[in-house]
Amino acid sequence: MRNPHNEPLSSDITGSKPAGTSAKEAQPERKCVLTGRHDARGELVRLALSPDGDVLPDALARAPGRGAWIGVTEAELAAAVANGKLRGALARGFKGAPLSIPADLPARTRAALTRALTDRLGMELKAGTMLLGTERIAQGARAGAVKWLAHASDAGTDGPNKLAQAWRVGEEAEGTGLKGVILPLDRAALSVALGRDNVVHLALADAAAAKRVAVPLQRLLHFLGSAQDTATDRANAAPAACEDIDTKDVFVR
Numbered sequence: 214m215r216n217p218h219n220e221p222l223s224s225d226i227t228g229s230k231p232a233g234t235s236a237k238e239a240q241p242e243r244k245c246v247l248t249g250r251h252d253a254r255g256e257l258v259r260l261a262l263s264p265d266g267d268v269l270p271d272a273l274a275r276a277p278g279r280g281a282w283i284g285v286t287e288a289e290l291a292a293a294v295a296n297g298k299l300r301g302a303l304a305r306g307f308k309g310a311p312l313s314i315p316a317d318l319p320a321r322t323r324a325a326l327t328r329a330l331t332d333r334l335g336m337e338l339k340a341g342t343m344l345l346g347t348e349r350i351a352q353g354a355r356a357g358a359v360k361w362l363a364h365a366s367d368a369g370t371d372g373p374n375k376l377a378q379a380w381r382v383g384e385e386a387e388g389t390g391l392k393g394v395i396l397p398l399d400r401a402a403l404s405v406a407l408g409r410d411n412v413v414h415l416a417l418a419d420a421a422a423a424k425r426v427a428v429p430l431q432r433l434l435h436f437l438g439s440a441q442d443t444a445t446d447r448a449n450a451a452p453a454a455c456e457d458i459d460t461k462d463v464f465v466r
Contacts, residue, residue, distance in 0.1 A: 259271040261279070269321070327397075329433075
C-alpha cells in the first residue's frame with residue numbers, strides 16, 4: 214500500500230463544483246476499506262484511530278491522526294465487526310498498529326452521525342437561516358425564499374405535500390418532482406435538538422446553509438441505508454468540494 218498523503222482538516226463543502234458536473238461528480242472520492250468501492254466522500258464515514266488504538270467514528274471527518282473510510286450501512290458494518298472483516302481490513306491498512314474495535318461501533322457511528330446532523334441544524338437555527346412553523350414556511354416558500362425543505366419522519370403526508378406545493382409555486386416549478394426531504398428524525402428528536410416544541414417541518418432560507426446541512430444528512434442517510442436526494446432536487450443545495458484528491462488513497466493522516 215502506498216504511503217498516504219496528509220489530508221487537510223477542512224470542510225467538506227468549501228468551494229463550488231465546475232459547470233456541467235453533477236453534485237456527486239463534484240465531490241472528492243474515497244475508497245471503502247470493506248468493499249473496495251469508490252464513492253463520494255460525503256456518503257462515506259471516516260473511522261479514526263486514537264493514540265491508544267481505539268477505532269472510533271469521526272462523523273465530521275476532521276479528527277487528526279490515522280483513519281479509514283467505510284461506505285457500508287449500519288447492518289453491514291455490524292456484520293463486518295462480528296466476523297472480523299473490519300479488523301482484518303484495518304490491520305492491513307494500519308500495518309500492525311494496535312487496534313481496539315468496540316462491539317457497539319455501529320451504534321456509536323449512528324449516534325455520532327445523528328449528533329452531527331442535529332448539531333448542524335441547531336447552528337443554523339441560531340444563525341437565523343431556519344424557518345419553523347407551517348405557516349411561516351409556506352409563506353417563505355411561496356415567496357421563493359426557501360432553499361431547502363424537510364420534515365420529521367412522523368410528519369404524515371398532508372403537511373409535507375402542502376408545503377411542497379407551496380415551494381413549487383414559489384420556484385415556478387409546478388409539475389416537477391421538487392419536494393422536501395424526510396429526515397431520519399422524528400418530531401420528538403427534532404424538538405429536543407432545536408429546543409422548540411413540536412417541530413415537524415423546517416426549512417432553510419439560505420443556499421449555503423442548505424449545503425452545510427446536506428453534508429451530515431447525506432452521511433447519515435447513506436449509513437442508515439435510506440439514501441435519498443438530500444438536496445431535494447436542487448443542484449445548489451448539494452454539497453460541493455474543491456480539493457484535489459488521489460482516490461487511490463484509503464488511509465489518511
